[in-house]
Amino acid sequence: MGKNETSLTLKIPPEIHRKLRIMAAVNGRSMTSELVDLITNAKMKMPVFDDLLQKEDKPAKKTEVSKEEIKKMLLSWKDQGVTYSAMAEKLKSAGYSTFSGRGIWDKTNVANVFRNMTGKATRSTQSDEKGKSDTP
Numbered sequence: 001m002g003k004n005e006t007s008l009t010l011k012i013p014p015e016i017h018r019k020l021r022i023m024a025a026v027n028g029r030s031m032t033s034e035l036v037d038l039i040t041n042a043k044m045k046m047p048v049f050d051d052l053l054q055k056e057d058k059p060a061k062k063t064e065v066s067k068e069e070i071k072k073m074l075l076s077w078k079d080q081g082v083t084y085s086a087m088a089e090k091l092k093s094a095g096y097s098t099f100s101g102r103g104i105w106d107k108t109n110v111a112n113v114f115r116n117m118t119g120k121a122t123r124s125t126q127s128d129e130k131g132k133s134d135t136p
Contacts, residue, residue: 067099074113084110 012020024031070091077087084107091105098109 065096070096070099071113071117074110078114083107 020031020034024034027034073091074087077090082090087110088105088107091110096105098105099113103109
């Protein structure tokens with residue numbers, strides 16, 4: 001196998017396998033080559049998978065909001081009783097990057113911001129539905 005190849009196991013009906021084997025023999029090629037050509041030349045509309053992967057794998061885009069503004073939002077939400085998870089979702093939805101710029105917002109990032117603001121760990125006074133501590 002070459003650098004740009006990946007192994008794939010297929011379960012296909014016996015009749016399709018027989019036809020593919022005959023096509024490969026008639027053309028003097030491997031069944032793999034025949035499949036690659038069929039897929040490459042097919043008139044199919046293919047979704048752009050790269051866009052889907054980038055949305056989930058990459059950190060949120062940088063948005064022009066200062067750390068102080070984000071801290072003010074977090075404090076306001078804390079006063080309203082919003083959970084750390086909900087705060088993280090709001091920040092992600094708005095496209096705000098984490099303070100490091102390397103990750104995405106989650107309840108741990110939010111808890112760390114509060115811990116760093118107060119100089120000590122914050123303890124939860126409420127629990128989420130799974131029983132795990134998740135609120136300021």
